[in-house]
Amino acid sequence: MVSTSIELQSAQAPVDEVRSPEELASGHDTLNPNQASSLPPVDYGKDAYLFLGAAFLIDCFVWGFPFSFGIFQDYYLTHEPFEGSGQIATIGTTSMGIMYFGNPFVMALWRFFPKQCRYAPFAGALAMCGSLAASSFSHQATHLVVSQGVVYAIGGLLCFCPCVLYVEEWFVERRGLALGTMWAGTGVGGCTIPLLLEFLLGRYGFRTTLRLWSGLLFAVTIPLLYFVKPRVKPSQVRGQSVRKINLGFVLNSKFLLYQLPSMIQALGFFIPSIWLPSYARTVFHASSKVAALTIVTINLASAAGNIAMGFLVDRFHVTTCILVSSVGTVVGTFLLWGLAHNLAVLFVFCIMYGLFAGSFSATWAGVMSEMASRPTLSDRADPAHRGVAFDPIMIFGVLEAGRGIGNLVSGPLSEVLVQNSLWKDQALAGYGSGYGTLIVLTGITGFVGGGSFFYRRLGWL
Template sequence: MYFAAPIVYGVLRRHPRHRKGCAVVGFVILLAGLIGASFAETVPQLLATQGVLYAIGGSIHYFPAFLYLDEWFIQRRGLAYGIVWAGTGTSGIAIPLTMEWILANWGFRTALRTWAVITVVLTTPALMFLKGRLPDRHASLGPQRLDMAFLRSPTFWVLQAGNVIQCLGYFMPTLYMPSFAVAQGWSSLSGTVAVSLCNGANVVGATLTGWLVDRYHVTTAINFCAVGTVLAVFLFWSFAVYQPVLYTFAVLYGLFAGGFSATWSGCAKPLRQRYPAVETGMVISLFSAGKGLGSVISGPLSGALVKSDSWKNHADFAYGSGYGSLILFSGITASFASIGWFGKKCGIV
């Protein structure tokens, strides 16, 4: 889904008249993937529907919104994008608890179909309100050129490097919170509650970071997220041998790590100093692809870290839970997001 972002944005930027239709088509494909997955009988069928079809539909449906945001918001663009990213946290507050309850009582088929119905009910009205700021005639002038000269800038690659490395460990805490809770001797529900708390804090974190991006240099906002995330991991997850400590970590991680995506809109500002034609939406799409690269690598990497953890039952606090290597890796990769700050000090960013 993340990898398709630059392609979807680039095509629709050249053919803006098709952006709303594209969002609708993507929505239909997304629903087909969900419903199809509920009828899957084999693993390949599940991968083809929920893994591939759902991802393709989600990309085509989701990323056209960036073109609308670029038109509507100029002065407070960072805050606007922050609120958009906060939307993912909003949905993640109740969904983990609801889905666990449905899965436990009715199974994955009912869970997928229920989510498809909820998606239709919530998303269909929103599609009706999709409207560009510019008159339709400006979106109908034919293919428009997209300037990608900023890809030659070291500024972009320094910021992207920090983004990719940070994303290597970004998904691990929320992915392993439920199993970490079970390893600590708690119920799986406690892990699900932690994920919900993390998603709820994500709403505040993304919005706050978007606000920071509009008022300060983007590296300041990135450092805010990086320092907070590192402290949350090493001061709270490392010592999460009691449930309240785990919940505290979840809130702090959502607050700080949840803001990383909201910094992407600010990454266009230093690029625009040399390349005035830089479009925020394309920069965000490329950073989304970077996040996708990090997520693809982090999947097998996190499994290998857990499997090879030699600290289990030999280290103190949470490091002896079997997830010590994962905790350490997550904290270290989060610190690398500050590469952009060092780049600013060196005059690169």
């Protein structure tokens, strides 16, 4: 097994034994007794709740905007000066790609510089606001790719990643619920921001809309960032030492049995979000506004699903939670979407899909805990890495990057499947609508996404 380590200069205690996430979060092994007793409580208390509330809203704004890019894309393609430009679609894919694939690198950066991490969200918020303001002066699609695509995504990473980093300090026994609640912000943002942006674009145009959104983003996020802070200040930790973050988990068989199903699940997860509005219009002749409500419904249900799944992850083994997500996704896709005969059934599918498929990433809290707290036999047998725990934050970063691969591939793949649709007018209900291959692919990837449950039953996990 190939194992890689990066030595990070961090204000942490020497890593000379494997410690559980609970021990790492407590700070008792690196602080003197007076400092430890003065720390705010974990899992409960005003400070923990204020941090979680701020993280939820930041997630809502940071991720909600790029997930709403389809609204801008429709506007840009039909209005001057970008009408008909072939680069418009690149804006959204660039932004999402950087935010997914840049995650592990930014997480590692803040392990290098824990003191600077406290101020990174302010720099990120300013970068996001500045990028949107700059986009309002654009006259070429290339300018939008740089500002609304690249710069916004970098700012979003700087603003969002510290929230994930600090969750492991503020929440221990309720970490799954905390992460699920924070990630629910994406669902809330995904169902409210598109409606607001569509209204603003229709009334004021893209230039004024971007300036208004830049100002709103600044007014909301800057005050919230005061509460995005570590529970244990780096200056309080005794001593400075070189901390090794073991990246051997990337090629670890146990991690791959979690990562590969997660990537395949992501491949199908984004398909309904891309195609359901078109499906509702072409199959059930829904109006544009009603068709758009399919995405709003999925995102809203996803927010509730993330919180519920986070609650379950704290109480059951992660593979059991993955199975719940997988079964709900498969049943909803094959029975409700595939056999839907009217809009009412389609909206029931949207609710079920959001609750179960939309909550899959909330199971990562369990994966992070499993990989961080229990080194595998190969790690214990390797003298070079004996006693070095896997960093849960780096595990999250790599899981997020894997999800980005699914996001990147699902768009082009689904377009090919629709253009070369099978079973059209030859199968029942949705399967014969021309979108049948998308329904089957979504259901199959949802099933494969639950593979970790069966791998554990086989003794592989």
